[in-house]
Amino acid sequence: MRRSAVVAVVTASLALGGGAGAAAWGTQQRQAADGRHDAAVARVDAARGAARDDHEARTALVATADVARATDLLDDARGALDAAVAQARQTLDDSAGQVGDDDAPRGALAAQLEAAEQVASSASPARARALTADVAGAEQAVRDAVAAEQARVAAAQAAARAARGRAAPSAAPDPGRGATSARCTTTYSGPSFYTSVPTEGGDGSNGRLPASALTAVSWTADSRGTPFYLRSDAAAALERLNAAFRAALGHDLALDLTYRDLDTQVAMRAALGSVAAVPGTSSHGTGLAIDVPELPCDYGWDSAARAWLVAHGPAYGWVSPAWARQAGSNPEYWHYEYRG
Structure with a gap:
């Protein structure tokens, strides 16, 4: 009877000791798994942060390039308008008294120049190009009027010379x-x-x-x-x-x-x-x-x-x-x- 009790006590003690060891091993495993999970999450967060930074950098670069292209486009359009206005102004000045009785083409050119000069410094590229075309068209009309008048005068002079036998x-x-x-x-x-x-x-x-x-x-x-x-x-x-x-x-x-x-x-x-x-x-x-x-x-x-x-x-x-x-x-x- 006494021997059976001792055996029971020893068996219980061993069972208790083995359970504690298993619990300790399970805790370590969970801690290791948690550490690996946290490390994986950290790597994912780092990758996402790098991708976000790269995207923001590319977006900023594209925006800068777009601004530069837009600035060049605007400068080119306004520069062309300024050149057209300067040339047309010279044509207007030089054509004074050169278009005969019909001064309407010079009046139209003067009006186009006034409209262009009022907005030249603030016009959008599209507006500047449209104004450039308008000014060029009005200037060409003046040149055509000058040419027509010169041809008329030349013809009249030739006729007069012919009449005088020259x-x-x-x-x-x-x-x-x-x-x-x-x-x-x-x-x-x-x-x-x-x-x-x-x-x-x-x-x-x-x-x-x-x-x-x-x-x-x-x-x-x-x-x-x-x-x-x-x-x-x-x-x-x-x-x-x-x-x-x-x-x-x-x-x-x-x-x-x-x-x-x-x-x-x-x-x-x-x-x-x-x-x-x-x-x-x-x-x-x-x-x-x-x-x-x-x-x-x-x-x-x-x-x-x-x-x-x-x-x-x-x-x-x-x-x-x-x-x-x-x-x-x-x-x-x-x-x-x-x-x-």
């Missing part, structure tokens, strides 16, 4: 200053001057243009064989103008003077007085001006050549400036300038 314009006017055509004597009576060659060692200032800045036109030279030099972009534009001029009138544009160096400017001022520009200020000194021969019947106010040049020259960047027009401050029918 000869038709010569096909190829003499390009030399002081020379005469078959019908007309030059209006120039001063000493002879000639176009200038590039200035050796020139610094690029007025009347001191080096060879690197100038290009000779291809179709003519002066009476001494000196090429007619202009600033390279102006020369290229004049080449294109001459091709159109020849197609329309049947002969090349005659030239008298182009680039004028400072020494020549000084000599002309001394010989001609205030008729010549102050040395260092002549548009010829920049390589951006030409003089055609001073032959009134070939290139004068009522000539077909001048009518064509005034009407079509601006399309190639060449204009008769307002001051040189017949009602200008210093009328010179032979003078034209490159405005680009």
